[in-house]
Amino acid sequence: MNIEELCRLIDKKAPDLVQSLSKLVKQPSISAKGVGLVECASLVREMMEEAGIKSEFIDIEGAPPFVFGEVKSKRHDAKTIIFYNHYDVQPPDPVELWSSDPFAAEIREGKMFGRGVSDNKADIISRINLVKAFLELGDLPCNVKFIVEGEEEIGSPHLPVLAERNAERLRADACIWESGGLDEKERPEITLGMKGILYVELRSQVATRDAHSSLGAAVANPAWRLVWALSKIKGEDEKILIPGWYEDVKELTDEELKALEEMPLEEELIKADLGVKEFLPGISGMKLKRALVGSPTATICGFQSGYTGPGSKTVLPSTALAKIDFRLVPDQKPEKLLKALESHLAFHGFGDIEVCVLAKEEAGRTRLDEEIVHCAAEAAKQTYGRDAIIKLSSAGSGPMYLFTKRLKTPSICIGCTHAFERAHAPDENLRLDIFIQGTKWVARTLSLFGKQNQR
Amino acid sequence: MNIEELCRLIDKKAPDLVQSLSKLVKQPSISAKGVGLVECASLVREMMEEAGIKSEFIDIEGAPPFVFGEVKSKRHDAKTIIFYNHYDVQPPDPVELWSSDPFAAEIREGKMFGRGVSDNKADIISRINLVKAFLELGDLPCNVKFIVEGEEEIGSPHLPVLAERNAERLRADACIWESGGLDEKERPEITLGMKGILYVELRSQVATRDAHSSLGAAVANPAWRLVWALSKIKGEDEKILIPGWYEDVKELTDEELKALEEMPLEEELIKADLGVKEFLPGISGMKLKRALVGSPTATICGFQSGYTGPGSKTVLPSTALAKIDFRLVPDQKPEKLLKALESHLAFHGFGDIEVCVLAKEEAGRTRLDEEIVHCAAEAAKQTYGRDAIIKLSSAGSGPMYLFTKRLKTPSICIGCTHAFERAHAPDENLRLDIFIQGTKWVARTLSLFGKQNQR
Missing domain, CATH: 3.40.630.10 (Zn peptidases)
Known part of the structure; x- marks a missing residue:
């Protein structure tokens, strides 16, 4: 034929x-x-x-x-x-x-x-x-x-x-x-x-019902608890703070690095398409390529707590949830990282935050x-x-x-x-x-x- | 009559x-x-x-x-x-x-x-x-x-x-x-x-549209930005970290303290009603009364970003918002505190976060x-x-x-x-x-x- x-x-x-x-x-x-x-x-x-x-x-x-x-x-x-x-x-x-x-x-x-x-x-x-x-x-x-x-x-x-x-x-x-x-x-x-991916939902529940926010001086706030817990997971420099997270990351071989260098990446087009002015600080050229191909990430895909409609509602929420997507590279192991995440939260006093796994797979x-x-x-x-x-x-x-x-x-x-x-x-x-x-x-x-x- | x-x-x-x-x-x-x-x-x-x-x-x-x-x-x-x-x-x-x-x-x-x-x-x-x-x-x-x-x-x-x-x-x-x-x-x-109250909405917008979360390695995440910014506003010890926040707080007089001591407060009933096991650590008795009557507070009333429905969606959100209710006591001044909040955010590198005032009044x-x-x-x-x-x-x-x-x-x-x-x-x-x-x-x-x- x-x-x-x-x-x-x-x-x-x-x-x-x-x-x-x-x-x-x-x-x-x-x-x-x-x-x-x-x-x-x-x-x-x-x-x-x-x-x-x-x-x-x-x-x-x-x-x-x-x-x-x-x-x-x-x-x-x-x-x-x-x-x-x-x-x-x-x-x-x-x-x-x-x-x-x-x-x-x-x-x-x-x-x-x-x-x-x-x-x-x-x-x-x-x-x-x-x-x-x-x-x-x-x-x-x-x-x-x-x-x-x-x-x-x-x-x-x-x-x-x-x-x-x-x-x-x-x-x-x-x-x-x-x-x-x-x-x-x-x-x-x-x-x-x-x-690979480890996608989790973090849930904080403090009370069985929402309360008037005037009680904020006395009752724990699940949204604050999630905020504080999340701030322990990734720093402002985009580094994941969970001990051992980068331990099993396999370095790129020389051949792979060469292929990466040859790979074009249209930074301006990507930015224009998303409507962003800049990538993360310092991320461009070979660094951007390595970030996209070889970096573990931690992304908040969703966060919900309390009242988020128009105007103001003075409420102390009883629950908060965040959806986090951790992208993994060879040879990170989702099961091991999940345990590390849970230990990390417990170590920082956030053992009460429930961790529900929604997806996990290797790279x-x-x-x-x-x-x-x-x-x-x-x-x-x-x-x-x-x-x-x-x-x-x-x-x-x-x-x-x-x-x-x-x-x-x-x-x-x-x-x-x-x-x-x-x-x-x-x-x-x-x-x-x-x-x-x-x-x-x-x-x-x-x-x-x-x-x-x-x- | x-x-x-x-x-x-x-x-x-x-x-x-x-x-x-x-x-x-x-x-x-x-x-x-x-x-x-x-x-x-x-x-x-x-x-x-x-x-x-x-x-x-x-x-x-x-x-x-x-x-x-x-x-x-x-x-x-x-x-x-x-x-x-x-x-x-x-x-x-x-x-x-x-x-x-x-x-x-x-x-x-x-x-x-x-x-x-x-x-x-x-x-x-x-x-x-x-x-x-x-x-x-x-x-x-x-x-x-x-x-x-x-x-x-x-x-x-x-x-x-x-x-x-x-x-x-x-x-x-x-x-x-x-x-x-x-x-x-x-x-x-x-x-x-x-x-009194100062109720603000904090808004972070990074891109003009949501993106695939695989771009999390390269593009800023408004939810993370809000999380980090919020973690600069109140610490885990419930203290507000904005410089000058407590400056104008008027101490209670002896007569007022006496009235406060005489005031009963049904801690167990309040807890049962809300379905909480404990108040914030160390907050009970006279401390609880002082907290409710005399403490400035910062409460997250709402937080929204990205996908928060059932299951997992691997999305990098383009916007995030948080509603924060600051309760004020005599003689704190909302206008002054608003400026302090804005300066504080800018000082920590979060000047891009928009602060919208939804309510403000003195105690x-x-x-x-x-x-x-x-x-x-x-x-x-x-x-x-x-x-x-x-x-x-x-x-x-x-x-x-x-x-x-x-x-x-x-x-x-x-x-x-x-x-x-x-x-x-x-x-x-x-x-x-x-x-x-x-x-x-x-x-x-x-x-x-x-x-x-x-x-």
Whole structure:
């Protein structure tokens, strides 16, 4: 089969891809709120079946269905690629800041807007349809597996169990992860790793009910307690103050540092997009790159206590909560750090603050010299006519370690997305031209990977 | 006129009082949200007119109407009492914690439940109706004036202007303030002062939109900035860290300390009511009393940033806000302290945090030896058969200083409320028996005050 013919077929089918994506985006699937997950999983399965991919639900107790798909090449020596994706999305809040309904999949100026359109529904549609196109033209260059989960946005709590119980089924020669695409200057980007995460909710409760704030002289205030506790967790210099936090951080190798130096980073574009004047003090150039790729972080994602509506309410709150997202790098261990956090709070007199774990996963990283990396780079050149950027790690996190570390499957992120996609934020969007180009990029990668050094 | 006859008349009219109160509570009047204020003011005015009190609106630009009422005794040498009340209420949030609709005025087990029922609508109905009863029996023991405002719960921003422009109209020999009543053990309580307040909103904005929290390594986080800034405002020992904050605090006199020692304080009852195990470390007995009466406080009334719904959302918030209520004691000056707060934030590198003033007023306090204090104490004994407790100051605040300091009118709090009224909290309520007894208490106070040392 001629790969150019396949790419022409994908171009021809572009309207179908857009329509399928619209259908998938219109099905809300918010894992944080347990909304629409089974419905969305069923839709993904239907789409796979319709494309000629044998699919099934794998059930893990307490989790929405994992969608497993499989389709074989006719060649007996074919290698195997597995696609990792997720059908769940972030909550659309704050809804009032969206320009259109987050589940309407509205198209404006060549972009589709919607929660999850870019993270990660476009990749699902793209990959199902490139397989379909290969099959329509006769055969696949390699065997293909799909694993699509419904809990990525809440930290993939059941993926470890799934991976453990289904190691053989998930076995592959390489994994193409979710979330790759073009950077701020339209350069194809291949990402080799993801940060880990420890996401906790800290809760302070002092009284069983709110009181008049005049009692502030006598009764403890949970908001103050959280403020003081948090000020012990990270200092104004952005250093995490919990003893041992940086202990297991693996230094970058010389090769990795070199790749990092070569990696462009469009600081001004990122700043303009976010509407910030400056990055953190002293963070630019190589330091910024190291921060994004190699630094553990502690981010307050949410803080709530008392009355926060318009005007003044003189209330002494009875409860306060903060959501904290700690991003981890290789080889930090979430369990160990969780204990360190709890001990640290207790040591400083905040043992009464409840620590609830909402997500935890290790960081994962693929080596620079893996074959799938070379194939993706070559395919990028064929698709976009320019060299791909190699990114050691996403600044974001995901359960890639289950593939890179546990299943020993080299994994990379390539796909349909774009640096200005606004993932997790209002007006998340997908550029439809990149949607189609990205589909061709992944198809070419499969084609090259299938050809080289067959088993 | 015989005061006992008047009290019997009040008993007889109890059902009318309850019905009028229900009507007033059912009219929402939330100053923080600008809801229902003119409607509520009109209702108060109607009720005054219906009772034979000449009333009018006094308009101050930007304020909801002040209701001024006046009715004269037939005696030419009569002294004058002014009642200060407010028809506005706190927001009912969190509404979901109420056992019944906060504006339904539901009666259960001898209590009426509703936002504002106790703070301060019961006093309004009580006072209008005791005047009505006096008039029905022939005459008032003294001239009576009413000033009822609609912005007490947001710090009475326009009352200073009103007082300045209408000093003559507000002139009186004594003022009966809002919010007095029975303590935890049903003892009548006469309160001689109120704390002042400086209520500010601190706002931090870093970016123009929320971002993916993976950028936490590079972009400033407004929630962290507020946490660090707040940790500079008050230490874990509850001491306010802003230089000069305690400079103007007036020490209690020996007489005041003696009154404080005599004042009972039901620590266990207060704790049980709030559902707290302990007060702040070391705060009990005389220290607790001094804290409630004489300590400046800094209370976080609200804190909001980012995502605070169920589950985890990995977002880097673009804004954060905190509402802080500083309670002041004589002779702290809000303007001076506001400047000190701003300088303090700037000094510690938080000059970017916006400080918005939502309320500010000085503390006010009446001397122990004023005639109105003695009359109220004697009337309490007649009404409840026991000695009144003299409280130097409420732990709460109010613009009493305008009367005690500016108009030189001794002012006390006596009335219909109860220690377990849950003012400002869900399930605010009023005990209907105390409503009627409190009405008689105030009537007797007027009677005694009118008799003594006539002008």
